[in-house]
Every structure is written in structure tokens, then in C-alpha cells.
């Protein structure tokens with residue numbers, strides 16, 4: 001009998017085309033998503049070399065990073081952004097690729113639309129020129145974020161050159177307490193392992209608390225795997241996965257569905273499979289999280305306070321902390337709940353799906369019931385992950401709740417997650433954000449980001465400062 | 474791709490851990506459809522003051538380091554986004570080699586694909602190189618890829634590891650896609666059996 005395999009081993013082996021003596025491998029790529037920012041130079045490379053796209057049927061394109069989230073009728077005002085979006089259109093026409101253009105209701109953030117369409121499937125390899133490609137791992141798809149050269153490589157050959165990563169498993173046992181979400185779980189995990197904790201690894205998330213998550217929650221967890229430094233995140237597919245996928249436009253149908261599902265059920269780690277690194281957390285210990293610094297690992301419970309650099313013995317860490325605090329304009333010892341905010345952003349591929357919007361709308365509804373609204377000094381924007389998410393939210397009346405409570409309801413896209421379009425923080429502005437990165441300048445030069453869950457973000461907007469969601473009732 | 478063999482240059486010290494890709498090149502510089510010209514945005518938020526003038530304190534703005542081709546940086550350099558604009562910006566600015574104790578995976582891959590050498594050294598070696606780099610214009614280092622050695626200003630030698638395939642590609646300036654296309658037969662036969670095994674894909 002062969003040695004027990006991890007889920008990662010199984011998917012890897014099923015895609016291995018060739019392996020050299022030094023461990024360099026060539027693997028086949030089943031699915032590829034292309035967006036406007038990291039692809040133009042790849043298509044240019046193909047043209048220069050006179051190459052074609054090997055399998056146009058395996059690639060899906062969508063503009064998301066640059067698109068406006070205000071009324072689209074006027075087109076894109078910023079010339080450079082417009083050129084990028086138009087270039088993607090043209091490249092897709094020239095190379096015969098399917099694209100969900102800006103006016104298509106299916107348009108949205110690349111990591112939201114893949115799963116939504118059933119383009120993302122268990123047991124596949126998937127790549128995209130975006131680091132948060134790890135999101136798709138929620139379906140048991142081995143998904144890598146890559147750079148433009150690799151985008152070009154996959155377009156030309158449908159393969160990728162890579163060495164096999166190490167196996168890491170993060171187990172979250174038990175049940176999440178009330179008011180604690182998938183976002184809090186992944187922030188707590190990153191706080192535990194650090195931003196480089198997963199370097200060189202593919203992380204499999206396991207344990208009861210992971211299994212109990214909805215697909216939306218699992219995507220939130222896998223999405224931020226990259227913030228822990230790992231190449232990819234994986235969750236074994238199960239009934240929750242199949243239920244989500246069944247009937248999606250690009251998912252297999254009829255007999256093909258049955259055959260596929262049979263295979264997908266085998267996609268789990270074998271008993272006794274070996275992991276190079278194992279980390280275990282208890283779900284009961286996780287409380288709502290919030291970041292205080294400029295790295296996702298700079299995280300504390302909302303009940304905590306801004307840490308003091310002088311308590312840190314490691315010099316380089318101490319320097320980093322001091323730098324972060326200066327940038328964030330925070331004093332050590334300040335209670336997180338006393339931190340006043342100017343802006344709030346609900347959106348990004350981490351938290352812009354229907355469930356995220358429902359959680360935030362629930363908080364907004366409670367506020368309305370108590371005669372409250374978004375605090376007067378706070379500008380709060382809600383950006384759905386895709387046109388279809390937006391339509392569903394409107395069908396459920398969530399948009400009206402948001403608008404009544406004083407939130408700004410917008411068109412889908414990456415928006416203020418990375419501030420490439422018109423949505424950005426101005427220097428010194430402080431934002432409670434459901435996105436994934438609190439890096440210096442990420443949401444606009446000089447902008448200050450506190451990462452939180454959607455419910456926590458909505459609560460912060462209403463209170464005008466960071467708030468413990470559990471205090472609301 | 475240009476070859477990388479040997480390089481002698483002043484090394485610029487950047488003793489910050491977790492230098493992320495948004496620091497290396499902020500998103501507002503990504504609105505280009507070209508690979509060139511990105512040096513302009515390199516470390517923009519640190520390199521320039523709010524009014525657009527040079528921040529004299531930033532290492533690359535100091536006269537001693539104006540022509541540095543080597544950067545010595547804190548741990549986990551290049552974390553964050555997959556944007557290849559990060560190595561493009563470094564290369565376009567004139568940085569050809571970065572030394573650190575560790576690099577984020579995607580950035581590491583992206584850099585080699587553009588002919589930039591990233592060298593991983595131990596924490597003590599990094600401290601030593603950081604000190605040497607701090608001495609400015611008189612302290613040059615030589616990076617020899619073939620020999621896998623960094624020679625410091627006082628003649629001390631640090632050996633480094635690099636995997637054979639990357640080294641080979643860098644030394645010869647080889648393009649990955651061309652190499653992979655030579656394996657067309659293998660790809661085609663894999664494709665066929667893969668389709669048979671998972672016909673729904």
C-alpha cells in the first residue's frame with residue numbers, strides 16, 4: 001500500500017506532468033482567471049513571441065481592480081485605468097477568451113465570480129495573477145496567486161513550473177463563540193503563526209470549527225492564507241461544498257455531476273498523512289479581532305489595547321512596531337475600543353459575499369431599530385463582490401437597510417481594498433475595513449486601516465469608533 | 474531575459490522587516506500596460522515627501538547609495554501582493570540583487586523570472602552585511618552567482634544556496650516558456666489522460 005497522502009499531495013500528484021532531478025516540477029493548470037492589472041504585459045509577451053493561448057477554454061477574464069464603484073454609465077474617468085480595462089477587452093477578443101465585461105451583471109472581483117459561476121471546482125489546480133487566489137482553496141482547489149510572467153506561462157502552455165511546497169495543517173477545534181466569525185478566526189491564526197509563518201507551505205485548514213463554516217466563511221479563511229505567507233490554503237470538499245456548487249452555471253451537470261462528485265468525495269487527507277508543520281487552535285478562545293498596526297499579524301482582541309514596543313525584546317520587531325504605531329498615529333496602551341474612525345469599508349474578496357452583507361445589514365437594522373445611524377463623522381461604503389451579489393442583496397432588501405442607516409451602497413469591484421480606483425483614504429484618515437491588508441498606504445497614501453469582520457465594521461461605523469460587536473445587544 | 478553572472482556594487486541597507494509589495498510599489502503606479510518605467514514608483518511612499526520632493530533621509534536618496542545595485546533588507550522581504558511590478562520597479566530603478574534572511578514566495582518567483590537575484594543568508598550574516606552596507610560608498614560587495622559567494626568590503630566571503638534550475642536560468646538568461654514548450658509531447662499526453670480521468674473539466 002502506498003504511503004498516506006495529504007489532500008495537497010493528492011491534487012499535486014494528479015497534475016504532475018514532469019519532475020526534474022532537482023525537484024523542479026511541471027504541473028498542469030485546470031483553471032485560470034485573468035484581470036486587467038497583472039495581465040497586459042503577459043499578453044504583450046505572447047504577441048512579441050508570436051505565441052497563442054494554448055487552452056482558451058480554461059481561462060476566464062474580468063476587470064475588477066480599476067473599475068469605478070459609482071455609476072458606470074459615464075465609463076471610467078481616469079485615463080490610465082480606462083486603458084487597462086480596454087486593453088483587457090481587446091486582449092480577450094484577440095486571443096479568444098471569455099470575459100465578463102464592466103456592463104455584465106456577472107462582473108465582480110475575480111475571487112468572488114470564480115466560485116459564484118462554478119468555474120472553481122474541487123480537485124482542480126487554479127491560478128490567477130493575484131495573491132488572494134488562495135480563496136478558491138475553500139473548494140479543495142489547489143489555487144496559487146502568481147505574477148505576470150507566470151500568467152504568460154500558463155496562457156502559453158497551460159502549465160506552471162514549481163517546486164512542491166511543504167504540507168502544513170492548521171486545525172481549529174471546537175465551536176466559535178457567538179459573534180465570532182471566519183474573519184476573526186483567520187486573523188487569530190495569522191496572529192498566531194505570523195505573516196511568514198506559512199512561507200513555503202500549502203496550509204490545509206481542518207477541525208470542527210472549519211467544517212462548520214459556510215462556503216463564504218471558508219473562502220474568507222482561505223483568502224487570507226497568503227497573509228500568513230503560505231502559497232495556498234485548502235479545505236477538503238464536503239456536502240457544504242457540493243451544495244454550494246450544484247446548479248452553478250459552469251459546474252458539471254447531470255451524469256457528469258454524479259461522476260465528479262464521486263471523485264470529489266475522495267479528496268481528503270488520508271489517516272496518518274504527514275504534515276511538516278502542525279498548528280492547533282481552540283475556537284472557544286477566539287474573540288472578535290482587530291488589527292492595530294500595518295501588518296495583518298499585528299492583531300489583538302477587540303477587548304485588548306495597543307501593545308507597547310518596549311515590551312518587545314527583539315530589536316527588529318521593536319523597530320517595526322514603533323514604525324507601525326507612528327504610521328497609525330496610535331499610543332501604546334490605548335484601548336482598541338477607544339479608537340475613533342473616519343471611514344468604514346465593507347468589501348473586497350475577503351468579505352463582500354452575500355453572507356457578509358447580511359451580517360453587516362443585521363447590525364445596521366439593529367441600529368435603525370434603536371433610532372441610530374452611521375455616526376455623523378463617519379463615511380461608510382458598502383461594495384458588493386459582484387453584480388450578482390449586489391442583485392441578490394437588493395432582492396433581499398439589504399440595500400434599503402444600508403441606505404436607511406446611512407451607508408453608501410455601491411457598484412461591485414475591488415474598490416478601496418487597494419485604492420486603484422477613485423475610492424481611497426486621504427492621509428491620516430482611519431478606516432475600519434473588511435479587506436485583507438493594512439499595509440502602509442494600501443487604502444490610499446497615509447491612510448490607516450484596521451482589519452475587522454463585516455459585523456464589526458458596521459458596528460464601528462455606527463458607534464464612530466472600533467466596537468465589540470458583542471456589546472451591541 | 475538578461476543574464477546574471479557577477480556584480481560589484483555598493484549595497485544599500487534597508488533594515489525593515491516585512492517590507493511589503495505595497496511599500497515597494499504602491500497600487501497607484503500599477504495602472505500601466507508596460508513593464509518598463511516602473512522605477513519611478515519604487516518605494517514611492519518612503520522615497521518622496523508628500524509634496525513630491527525627495528525624502529533626503531530615505532536610503533536610496535543618500536548620495537552614497539544613489540548607484541546601489543544591491544539591497545540588503547530585513548526578514549520576509551516582498552510579502553503581500555503578487556504584482557510583478559515589484560521586481561520590475563526594483564530592476565528598472567537599477568537594483569539587481571536583494572539579500573535578506575527570507576523572501577515571500579510569490580515575490581521570490583517573480584524576481585527570478587526577471588533576471589533579478591535574491592539571496593537568502595543567515596541572521597548573523599545579514600547583520601554583518603547590514604553593518605557593511607551602513608558604511609556607505611567605500612564599502613562595495615561582489616556577488617558571484619557561479620561561485621555562489623558574496624565577498625564583503627574586507628574580503629570576507631559568505632556562501633549562499635540557490636536551486637540549480639534557477640541558477641541555470643539566471644546564468645544563461647533563459648526564458649521559462651521556451652523551456653516548457655520543449656516538453657510539448659509530455660504536456661499533450663498528460664492533457665489526454667487528464668481529460669479521460671476528469672472529463673467534466
Ligand code: SF4
Nearest residue numbers: 132348349414417418
Ligand atoms: S479585492 Fe483586494 S485583495 Fe481582492 S483581488 Fe481585489 S485588490 Fe486583490
